[in-house]
Amino acid sequence: xxxxxxxxxxxxxxxxxxxxxxxxxxxxxxxxxxxxxxxxxxxxxxxxxxxxxxxxxxxxxxxxxxxxxxxxxxxxxxxxxxxxxxxxxxxxxxxxxxxxxxxxxxxxxxxxxxxxxxxxxxxxxxxxxxxxxxxxxxxxxxxxxxxxxxxxxxxxxxxxxxxxxxxxxxxxxxxxxxxxxxxxxxxxxxxxxxxxxxxxxxxxxxxxxxxxxxxxxxxxxxxxx
Amino acid sequence: xxxxxxxxxxxxxxxxxxxxxxxxxxxxxxxxxxxxxxxxxxxxxxxxxxxxxxxxxxxxxxxxxxxxxxxxxxxxxxxxxxxxxxxxxxxxxxxxxxxxxxxxxxxxxxxxxxxxxxxxxxxxxxxxxxxxxxxxxxxxxxxxxxxxxxxxxxxxxxxxxxxxxxxxxxxxxxxxxxxxxxxxxxxxxxxxxxxxxxxxxxxxxxxxxxxxxxxxxxxxxxxxxxxxxxxxxxxxxxxxxxxxxxxxxxxxxxxxxxxxxxxxxxxxxxxxxxxxxxxxxxxxxxxxxxxxxxxxxxxxxxxxxxxxxxxxxxxxxxxxxxxxxxxxxxxxxxxxxxxxxxxxxxxxxxxxxxxxxxxxxxxxxxxxxxxxxxxxxxxxxxxxxxxxxxxxxxxxxxxxxxxxxxxxxxx
Numbered sequence: 001x002x003x004x005x006x007x008x009x010x011x012x013x014x015x016x017x018x019x020x021x022x023x024x025x026x027x028x029x030x031x032x033x034x035x036x037x038x039x040x041x042x043x044x045x046x047x048x049x050x051x052x053x054x055x056x057x058x059x060x061x062x063x064x065x066x067x068x069x070x071x072x073x074x075x076x077x078x079x080x081x082x083x084x085x086x087x088x089x090x091x092x093x094x095x096x097x098x099x100x101x102x103x104x105x106x107x108x109x110x111x112x113x114x115x116x117x118x119x120x121x122x123x124x125x126x127x128x129x130x131x132x133x134x135x136x137x138x139x140x141x142x143x144x145x146x147x148x149x150x151x152x153x154x155x156x157x158x159x160x161x162x163x164x165x166x167x168x169x170x171x172x173x174x175x176x177x178x179x180x181x182x183x184x185x186x187x188x189x190x191x192x193x194x195x196x197x198x199x200x201x202x203x204x205x206x207x208x209x210x211x212x213x214x215x216x217x218x219x220x221x222x223x224x225x
Numbered sequence: 226x227x228x229x230x231x232x233x234x235x236x237x238x239x240x241x242x243x244x245x246x247x248x249x250x251x252x253x254x255x256x257x258x259x260x261x262x263x264x265x266x267x268x269x270x271x272x273x274x275x276x277x278x279x280x281x282x283x284x285x286x287x288x289x290x291x292x293x294x295x296x297x298x299x300x301x302x303x304x305x306x307x308x309x310x311x312x313x314x315x316x317x318x319x320x321x322x323x324x325x326x327x328x329x330x331x332x333x334x335x336x337x338x339x340x341x342x343x344x345x346x347x348x349x350x351x352x353x354x355x356x357x358x359x360x361x362x363x364x365x366x367x368x369x370x371x372x373x374x375x376x377x378x379x380x381x382x383x384x385x386x387x388x389x390x391x392x393x394x395x396x397x398x399x400x401x402x403x404x405x406x407x408x409x410x411x412x413x414x415x416x417x418x419x420x421x422x423x424x425x426x427x428x429x430x431x432x433x434x435x436x437x438x439x440x441x442x443x444x445x446x447x448x449x450x451x452x453x454x455x456x457x458x459x460x461x462x463x464x465x466x467x468x469x470x471x472x473x474x475x476x477x478x479x480x481x482x483x484x485x486x487x488x489x490x491x492x493x494x495x496x497x498x499x500x501x502x503x504x505x506x507x508x509x510x511x512x513x514x515x516x517x518x519x520x521x522x523x524x525x526x527x528x529x530x531x532x533x534x535x536x537x538x539x540x541x542x543x544x545x546x547x548x549x550x551x552x553x554x555x556x557x558x559x560x561x562x563x564x565x566x567x568x569x570x571x572x573x574x575x576x577x578x579x580x581x582x583x584x585x586x587x588x589x590x591x592x593x594x595x596x597x598x599x600x601x602x603x604x605x606x607x608x609x610x611x612x613x614x615x616x617x618x619x620x621x622x623x624x625x626x627x628x629x630x631x632x633x634x635x636x
Contacts (some may be wrong), residue, residue: 053552055629076554083552094547094633098241110234111552155551 001053001064002194004028008061010047010217017061020042021047023217029196036197039214041135044166048214049198053165054078054084066162083111084104087156088125089166093148095155101127105154110201112159112225128153130184143196157193159160164188167198182207232560242537243572250569253533255472257573257609258580259507260523265581265597265605267515271508274594275587276506280422282595285497289362290471292320292457296493300505309491311454315443316481321537325476326465331358332441332455336448340437342395344531352393352408354444364460365433370402370417373440381442384592386417389434396410411447413439431558457527460483467496475632526573527612534566534620545624559625574609 010022022044027033039045049168050056054070057078063071068185087108088094095104105205106123114122127133138149148179156164166185170178186207189195199202205211206225212221213220233291243250248443291297295306324330333355339348353359357375360366367386377384385408390400398597402416429503445453449518461470471494581597588595 050630053550076556079549079552079554082550090549090633094543096544096547096548098245107234107548108551110553111548111557159552 001116002029002031002033002069003063005058005064006053006062008048008063010056011059012214021180021217022051024061025214025217025219026177026211027219031162032189032192032196034185034195034208035210035212036199036208037212037214038200038205039220040107040200040203042216044217045198045200045214047217048195049165049167051089052163054081060067079111081205083108084159084195086162087159087160089149089156089162089164091168091171093140093145093152093172095148097140099173101132101140101143102153103138103149104151107157108155108159122158123154125191126158129157131155133152142156144177145173146180149173149177149181150184153181153188157188163194163196165196166200168200169197170189170201170204171199174210178204196204229596232564235561235564236568237559238561239568242565243568244539246537249533250572253529253569254573254576256526256529257523257570257612258526260519260526260536260612261574261577261605261609262584263440263522263578264516265578265601265610267512267583268601269521269581269585269595269597270588270593270606271512271515272598273593274603275504278508282497282500285363285500287320287364287497288461288467289496290459290467290474291495292459292474292529293493293495294454296499297495306493310482311452312457312492314445314453314455316478317455317457319481320459320484323481324459324470325469326462326472326473327459328462329358329361329458329460330360331356331458331460333359333457333458334441334453335436336444338409338448338540340391340395340409342399342401342404344396345395346397347391352444352448353436353438354441354448355438357439359438359458362460364472365419365422367417368420373418373438378440378442381446383411383413383443383447384416384440386419386438388419388434388436389421391437392418401559405601408439409448413437413443421521423469433589454547479491490525523608523612524564527570527616530566530613531616531620532571533569534562534617535595537565538562538620538624539567541624542627542632542635545627546629546635549627549629550633555625558627559621562621563614564625566621567613570609570613570616574606577609581605589624 004027006026008022008025008207009020012019025044025048029220037045051058055064057073057080058071058187061071062069065081068081070078070081096107099107102123105126105163106119109122110118120150124133124136127136132150132154135147139153143151159183169185170181173181182204185195197208197222199205208225210222210224212222264289294309296311299306314332317330321327321330329633335351335353335354337349339346340350356378370386372386374385385406387395388399395406396404401418404415405412411560414448419434423501433501439542446632459470459474461467474540475490479490482491484491504533548558558613586594586596
């Protein structure tokens, strides 16, 4: 099993008011699944993604990722989990602007303490895999939006994560480029990677096999399409 | 391994960041450069002054005590010493006869006279009457010819040994040895020229290179007058403790001067250490004040670095968010920004040292025998790195604590 969350509750205190972003969500995701988390804004989608991505800890409930309980770890332990088990793909790409493609992709391995020679091998393999072998030493501002997102995908892949979390990965791309990016996700899933897409576009969700809809911090529906 | 690759990554980021903001980095570095130049020049100048001073008192022998009418450095009331009896030549002779621990006892006295060679005149030159033992109690040696001999002292011979400056100014191109020159109204034959001692007249002290030595007996016959004051230099034997000798001298002098037990000493014992101590006291204070003042400029430079680091952290909030999201720990981010601050300061320190080196060479050529020493270089670099670390710690700590979710949302 890739991950299992049980009765996750997340509350925020905002100006003496307690906001309940997640109101007890349970979800289990198998290895190799291709899943979309959907929902309108305010549904708790982002909070769900932050918790699943170990960027945030739940107020209540258990989260077991890749066999490890991560629901009550501290900042640095969470950072280690992120560098080892999670690959992020963001809507705005979020590459380091001053570093070239190679260094951007290599970075999670640096934080993971992987030796330089192995880093090189793995980063180059990941870059080849998204079809940017000839752009290895370009800076992000020398690349198109689609190419940047490919770099981000390569970065998410490079540490062989238990899950790849993609937050609106095509949101900043035109539909043709978006389709190319989705094709890469399809390939990755076919190769056995567990992929979780957070999106509000049905078009994107169609690529996946399973759709989880959230509304007001609760699971509204969970079905295989 | 994890730590090392993190450190390397931090260094690389720091260099990148500096390259990306060249003007900003240069201006920030300038503050540190100025601070380091000020501090290291201050230390270099203090060193130079000390070298100069030591050179200037080097003619005063080590392991030598000087019996004088008054102390060299007077603390408190000068009037206490003003009415003391002069030290007499007889007293020097008696002291020599009574002291077993003394290797040499040498009386000296001095006056100022005009001197003349052919048509060249020098006015108001210091003339020292002394004995053949002067060589033993001072560090001066003749460079050419010889010093005064015992027989010349015994027979009141009118011979003299001149300082190198006298040779330069009075004799110019003529070889002075065996030439006759006039000291006051009397003809003296030059038998030797002293080696250069340097450090001319530091803080108004005597210039040993600009004086003339004559046998004390001839001095008394020609320039003596009545009731002249002498200084008596006593050189200790090799295995004799200087403080033991001092007690012996005080005891014998009291007997020679027939002082009653209730009476205070009416003479003083001086040594090189008294001058050194006084110098060190004064210089210590001056150097401290100087370091504080120049330290302020370094401090201001440090504040500049801290300011720029805050800017740098704010500007790169999003980048910090990305790095944290993909697995950077707090410590990794902390080290990244500390490195950046330290690098700015180290760079400033290194450039500052280059400037300070150049300025020191100038000072060395025209003002003082100053030099930048390895410890100063090392200290300056350590201090500048430390300033960077201290200036960087608060901004770096703030960066390391950023919440990745909020940092990623930062525009």
